[in-house]
Amino acid sequence: MTRIVCVAAARPNYMKVKPVMDALEARGAEVVLVHTGQHYDAAMNDVFFHELGIRPPDHVLGAGSGSHAAQTGRVMNAFEPLLAELSPDVVVVVGDVNSTLACAVVTAKSGALLAHVEAGLRSRDWTMPEEINRVVTDRVSDYLLAPSPDAAGNLRREGYRDDQIHLVGNVMVDTLLANLGRALKSDVLGRLGLVPGAYGVVTLHRPGNVDDQGTLRALLTALGDVARLCPLVLPVHPRARLPLESAGVPDGVRLIPPAGYLDFIALQASARIVLTDSGGVQEETTALGVPCLTLRDNTERPITIEQGTNRLAGRDPRRIAAAAAEVINGRTPRRIPDLWDGRAGERIADVLLTGGVRLRPTSLPPPAVPWQGEREAATVGER
Ligand code: UDP
Numbered sequence: 001m002t003r004i005v006c007v008a009a010a011r012p013n014y015m016k017v018k019p020v021m022d023a024l025e026a027r028g029a030e031v032v033l034v035h036t037g038q039h040y041d042a043a044m045n046d047v048f049f050h051e052l053g054i055r056p057p058d059h060v061l062g063a064g065s066g067s068h069a070a071q072t073g074r075v076m077n078a079f080e081p082l083l084a085e086l087s088p089d090v091v092v093v094v095g096d097v098n099s100t101l102a103c104a105v106v107t108a109k110s111g112a113l114l115a116h117v118e119a120g121l122r123s124r125d126w127t128m129p130e131e132i133n134r135v136v137t138d139r140v141s142d143y144l145l146a147p148s149p150d151a152a153g154n155l156r157r158e159g160y161r162d163d164q165i166h167l168v169g170n171v172m173v174d175t176l177l178a179n180l181g182r183a184l185k186s187d188v189l190g191r192l193g194l195v196p197g198a199y200g201v202v203t204l205h206r207p208g209n210v211d212d213q214g215t216l217r218a219l220l221t222a223l224g225d226v227a228r229l230c231p232l233v234l235p236v237h238p239r240a241r242l243p244l245e246s247a248g249v250p251d252g253v254r255l256i257p258p259a260g261y262l263d264f265i266a267l268q269a270s271a272r273i274v275l276t277d278s279g280g281v282q283e284e285t286t287a288l289g290v291p292c293l294t295l296r297d298n299t300e301r302p303i304t305i306e307q308g309t310n311r312l313a314g315r316d317p318r319r320i321a322a323a324a325a326e327v328i329n330g331r332t333p334r335r336i337p338d339l340w341d342g343r344a345g346e347r348i349a350d351v352l353l354t355g356g357v358r359l360r361p362t363s364l365p366p367p368a369v370p371w372q373g374e375r376e377a378a379t380v381g382e383r
Helices: 011-026 044-054 070-087 099-107 129-138 149-157 170-184 186-191 213-229 238-247 261-269 281-286 319-330 346-354 371-382
Strands: 003-008 030-036 090-094 115-116 145-148 165-167 201-202 232-235 253-256 273-276 292-294 311-312
Touching: 003 011, 003 070, 003 099, 003 261, 003 273, 011 030, 011 044, 011 115, 011 170, 011 238, 011 281, 011 346, 030 070, 044 170, 044 201, 044 261, 070 099, 090 099, 090 346, 099 129, 115 273, 115 346, 145 149, 145 346, 149 165, 165 346, 170 281, 170 346, 186 261, 201 213, 213 238, 213 253, 213 273, 232 261, 238 261, 261 281, 273 281, 273 319, 281 292, 281 311
Parallel strands: 003 030, 003 090, 090 115, 115 145, 145 165, 201 232, 201 273, 232 253, 273 292, 292 311
Antiparallel strands: none
16 A cells, blocks of 8 residues: 655645545545644644544644744654654645745655645745745655646746656645535624625735835735725734734724634635735635735736736735725636646546656756746845
8 A cells, every 4th residue: 555644734734735635545545644733723723624624633743833944943853753654655745834845855865755736836036935945845856746837837947857747736726616615604704794795805924024014014004095995804824913913904904813714715705805915815716716916026826817816916005005996896807727626636646646756766857947046136136
């Protein structure tokens, strides 16, 4: 029997790992779920296991929070002996959090093959810790499981072999479609006194948006302008709580605790507009056909703009307010990207169990990594 370790670490991982685990188990694989403990409280962790029906992890590493290096190091330290003990055939990591990188590097130096779900996404913004995590994880992966053609194209341009790259679709949409019916029965709108189609949802947690008070204040000014057109509700990510409280939130923007998965899908589904810096939310709004403004200067998910309902609005308050007014008063066309069909987990299981790379490649082609130059430019610009 093929033994596969699936790694989960933080909120955006749970909805990605669940459909992969289900599909692997349905095909007879032995799945071992390892939780690194990067997110551990009830609102960011337990509610997702409960609502998505994920079984309790087989192993919990207790990484906790801390600096990037401290957190990454703790996960590596704890994962290495566990991996030696489990001796799996394949390790599956998802997304772009620190635990993804930590477990990827440990796996690459063990005997197991490494599969990365969400391979090939690139913001080309080296100030984002997630970009570093993605690029390094892809570099040491055997199976590169891409959600969209742009991601597969990035990988090809970086010199990965065709037999490593698998265009499988979007696992987050698998979970969304599987739970949409239940989510739409949520009473969250009633509890918050919101009228369908007449409110907006906001999420903010990227370091580039919430760690600098000047940037955050500018974003809040923009949200105050948008709130004059339609009231906004903002479920607060724990890392944004203190910055938001000290910046002061304008009238019409209501802070609420982080929402559970079903409530948050319900909030998105009936929103007039979503304003976000989250990666997953850009994808979910595209799948739901709900207009989304991304409060960043770039996105690693360009397909949500080219085919979906997303627009890059940047961080300038006037630009954000103008874009929001257009969206609220206009119509946003809707098109769902290919393979965002609820079956990505099944395609991943087929790749891992029936084909793809069977042996760790002994030599990769010289990396045609264009990032180095861009990285130097970004670093110089920052100083
Ligand atoms: N989400 C949630 N409750 C919230 C905010 C987000 O359940 O209050 C879900 C959202 O539906 C999506 C995932 O969390 O499935 C996205 O996670 P997050 O924004 O934390 O991370 P990112 O996608 O930016 O890495």
